[in-house]
Amino acid sequence: MSWTNWFRISGKSLFGIAFSLHRLTGVVLAIYLCMHLTYLTSLKFGKEFYESLIKTTVSPTFLVFDILLILAGVYHGVNGLRLILHEFGLAYESRRTLLYAAFVLTLVLWFVASYQMYRFVMGV
Amino acid sequence: MGSEVTFRIKRFDGEKSYWQTFKVPVYRGMTVLEGLYYIKENYDGTLAFRASCRMSVCGSCAIKINGKPRLACETQILSLGSSNIDIEPLDNFKVIKDLITDFEGFFKKHEHVKPYIIRKDDNYENPTEILQTPEQLYAYYDFTLCIKCGACYSVCPAAAREDYLGPAAITAAYRFNADSRDGGSEIRYALVCGDNGVWRCHFAAECSEVCPKQIDPAKAVQKMRVKAALHTIKSIFGW
Numbered sequence: 001m002s003w004t005n006w007f008r009i010s011g012k013s014l015f016g017i018a019f020s021l022h023r024l025t026g027v028v029l030a031i032y033l034c035m036h037l038t039y040l041t042s043l044k045f046g047k048e049f050y051e052s053l054i055k056t057t058v059s060p061t062f063l064v065f066d067i068l069l070i071l072a073g074v075y076h077g078v079n080g081l082r083l084i085l086h087e088f089g090l091a092y093e094s095r096r097t098l099l100y101a102a103f104v105l106t107l108v109l110w111f112v113a114s115y116q117m118y119r120f121v122m123g124v
Numbered sequence: 125m126g127s128e129v130t131f132r133i134k135r136f137d138g139e140k141s142y143w144q145t146f147k148v149p150v151y152r153g154m155t156v157l158e159g160l161y162y163i164k165e166n167y168d169g170t171l172a173f174r175a176s177c178r179m180s181v182c183g184s185c186a187i188k189i190n191g192k193p194r195l196a197c198e199t200q201i202l203s204l205g206s207s208n209i210d211i212e213p214l215d216n217f218k219v220i221k222d223l224i225t226d227f228e229g230f231f232k233k234h235e236h237v238k239p240y241i242i243r244k245d246d247n248y249e250n251p252t253e254i255l256q257t258p259e260q261l262y263a264y265y266d267f268t269l270c271i272k273c274g275a276c277y278s279v280c281p282a283a284a285r286e287d288y289l290g291p292a293a294i295t296a297a298y299r300f301n302a303d304s305r306d307g308g309s310e311i312r313y314a315l316v317c318g319d320n321g322v323w324r325c326h327f328a329a330e331c332s333e334v335c336p337k338q339i340d341p342a343k344a345v346q347k348m349r350v351k352a353a354l355h356t357i358k359s360i361f362g363w
Contacts, residue, residue: 019281019328086327089350092343095329 014099022079025072032069063121067114074109078102127151129201131159133171134212136219144168150201156209157185157196160223172222180336183273187223188212193275195336214278230274233289237297237315242308260304267299267344269337276331276341287320291331291341294322298344301351313355322349 043050056062082102086092118124131146146167148159157175164171175185178197185196190210201209217225276291277283283290297316301309316322325345332342357363 013330013333015329015333016279016281019326019330083327086329086346087349089346092329092340092346095342 015095018079018099018102022076022083025076028069028072029076032072058121060121063118066117066121067110070113070117071106071110074113075106078106078109128207129159130208131163132208132210133163133222134210135171135222136213138221141219148201152202154201155197156187156189156194156199156201156204156211159201159209160196160211172220172224174224181271183271183336186214186273186275186278186336188214188278193273193278193334195273195275198336214274216278216280216283217274225274227274229286230277230290230292231272233293234272234296237289237293237300237312238308239293239296239300241300241303241306242311243305244307254305256304263304264299264302266339267295267302269339270295270299270341271337273336275334275336279330279334281328281330282324282326285324288324289316289321291325291345294325294348295339295341295344298348298351301348309351310355313352316348317352317356322352325349 039050039053042053058066079102082098085098086095091098127150128147129150131148133144133146135142135144146163148162150159157173157178160171160173160175164173173185173187173196175197176182177184180195180198183195186193187196188194188211189196189199190204190206191212193214211223213219213223213225217227217230220226270292272292274292276295280288280291282288294316297312300306301312322345325342327342327346329342331345332340335341
């Protein structure tokens with residue numbers, strides 16, 4: 001199997017797209033986790049070094065990346081809960097409704113969290 | 125749309141894959157399979173595809189039509205609403221020639237889950253009638269409609285790995301486990317509980333979206349998963 005198959009969108013339905021997005025956001029979160037742990041490890045080199053890193057990334061320049069990261073996190077979490085529900089053998093007959101609900105919930109949570117992030121970073 | 129459509133077929137000659145286009149005259153009710161026969165009879169006799177019953181029963185003619193696995197015999201050309209029709213072999217199967225894919229592994233997986241009734245009291249000398257209520261029949265009836273066309277397997281992201289049993293085989297296992305006449309559940313749980321079984325399903329649910337018989341294999345896999353989990357817990361604690 002070619003490694004590109006890993007990202008291939010199977011089928012054409014929303015379920016296939018939801019699955020591929022889940023996988024993609026999982027990769028994004030894994031990369032973020034590595035960066036997060038790197039930041040925490042930087043504390044070994046002193047408070048000043050850690051704060052200089054934070055100052056770079058928690059800034060208006062990086063706000064758009066933060067907002068996209070929130071989208072990835074929220075989508076992965078909400079869609080993950082939907083999948084867990086189904087994998088416990090529940091509500092698979094209502095899976096289309098739940099999929100739409102997951103998308104709507106993701107957007108709502110994303111907007112709320114992004115607004116909070118915007119206020120925090122911009123200091124408004 | 126005019127009375128002619130363009131068939132764009134992904135062909136494979138054993139070494140290389142390439143696309144070829146054919147103009148096909150269309151009439152109301154004409155199926156994609158009839159279009160393929162038209163091409164074979166009028167343009168290129170070497171075009172290879174598989175078909176048999178022509179009435180959605182045998183499952184031989186499953187191919188990708190405009191990106192989605194469908195039965196060529198039941199897909200009417202005009203219902204696609206496009207004058208360009210892309211025809212490809214099913215994904216997740218090795219292509220032998222043109223639209224013909226190798227189903228040997230698929231059928232081996234099906235065979236692997238023992239898709240038949242297993243009973244301890246088989247007595248062929250003095251057979252007895254095994255009664256079943258309508259409710260007991262409805263518990264598994266939908267899943268008996270599988271025609272093994274491979275459409276579910278071709279869209280399953282987990283089946284991109286060759287060792288995964290796939291939705292059709294797990295659905296068959298569930299169908300027999302849910303049958304009140306069967307006594308082989310324990311054997312099948314052991315077969316589907318491995319890392320190539322139910323635990324590899326990611327619930328993309330594409331299998332249920334493309335099933336031409338609307339069987340809902342994703343539901344069968346999740347039901348099997350819950351039962352397999354309970355079976356595993358019971359076996360760990362010796363209950």
